[in-house]
Amino acid sequence: MKINVFGRKKALVATAKRQLLKALNYRDIAAINSLIGDWQRILGVEKLTDLIVNEVMVECDSDTHSWFCQIFLGQVQYEQMEEKAQSNIFQILVSNYLEPGKDFSSGPDRSIIISDRAKQVLLSQVPQEHQTAFESQLESSLVLDPVTAIEQLLGCAFFTNLTEIAIQQMELLSNSQAAAYLGVLLAGLVSRHPQLQDVDFPTRFIANALQELSQERAMAILNDPETNPQFDEMIIFGHLLAAMGDKEYHRIAEEEGGISLNQLKKLDLVWCGERRLSEMVAMMEKWHQNNS
Known part of the structure; x- marks a missing residue:
């Protein structure tokens, strides 16, 4: 009678993998130790190690992977x-x-x-x-990358669009105004999404915004002495909305138009001043409920 040795070994490996994955999912240290000891004798150290590294661990979630390594490696x-x-x-x-x-x-x-x-x-x-x-x-x-994550949330190339707007503003504003614009804009973005600071987003954004200016003018903006920049936030809000593809962004500067509740909700996704815009949204929604 012929014995299919290859098929038997394949079945053993599959069984070992299934048992190890089950023990790992339950994070059962005793069961894992017992299984490793048993399967070492059956498969050999090299084969079992290859199985754990190349088949078992790749099917674990990252938390289980980390747990296993910390427990068994120290x-x-x-x-x-x-x-x-x-x-x-x-x-x-x-x-x-x-x-x-x-x-x-x-x-x-x-x-x-x-x-x-x-x-x-x-x-x-x-x-x-x-x-x-x-x-x-x-x-x-x-x-x-938080830039990618935020753009995925918004469903548009928000930061690319905002950079183009900032480049245009650098051409239009005076040096001190340009410095204030960048300072206030970036402060609001980073306040809302602190993780942008971790990837040095402000430095990259400023470099891109100033790239078309002469070196002399760019340095003048960078070296602006103002430590507490002030800039009209409504202008910045319009630019943020434009970068998000809002078709009515220009209306927020109109006396009769003004900023809508929907626009405030959009801005709250990317911006935070002294207070979260969500607080203003909540107040407006409450007012609408009381007056409807």
Whole structure:
């Protein structure tokens, strides 16, 4: 009688994988230790290690992956592994001509902030059969570039549009006005979305806004001595709405038109002054309810 050794080994590997995944999902340390001991004797250390690394772990969510590594490697080794993994990821991205600070950067707690382009590069490094599982891990373990995340929320190229508007304003405003405009605009954006500061968004935005000016004028704006810039927020609100594709943005400066409740809700997605605009939205909604 012939025995299909290959088929038997394949079935054993599948069983080991299923049992390990189940124990990992329950985070059952005793069961995991027992399974590793049992399957080492059956499959051998090398085969079991290959199974865990290349098949079991890629199907775990990022939290379970981190938990397993911390438990079985120890905190120090786990942190060293994370640092090495981050370094390897950065090397892959740089070798594919992506730019640090633009396409990817370090985030808080050893997370990685990446653009959509960087995400696609990382996915291309993974075998086709593991890409779906790896992509789900990327979604939960990596942090999207906040610029990308905000634009996805808004459904438009908000920051690209806003940069174009700012470039136009730099041509129209005096040096002191231009400095105040940039200062107030960026303060409101970062106040609403502090994560923009983590990726040095203000510096990049200013550099892009000033790119078409002469070096002398750009330096004059950058070196403006005013430490508490003031600028008409209604003008900025109009520009923010225009960048979001609002067709009625020009009406907020009209006495009869004014800013609508819907426009305030849009602005609250990107801007925060001394108080959140959502507070004003709530007040207006309450007024409408009381007077309807």
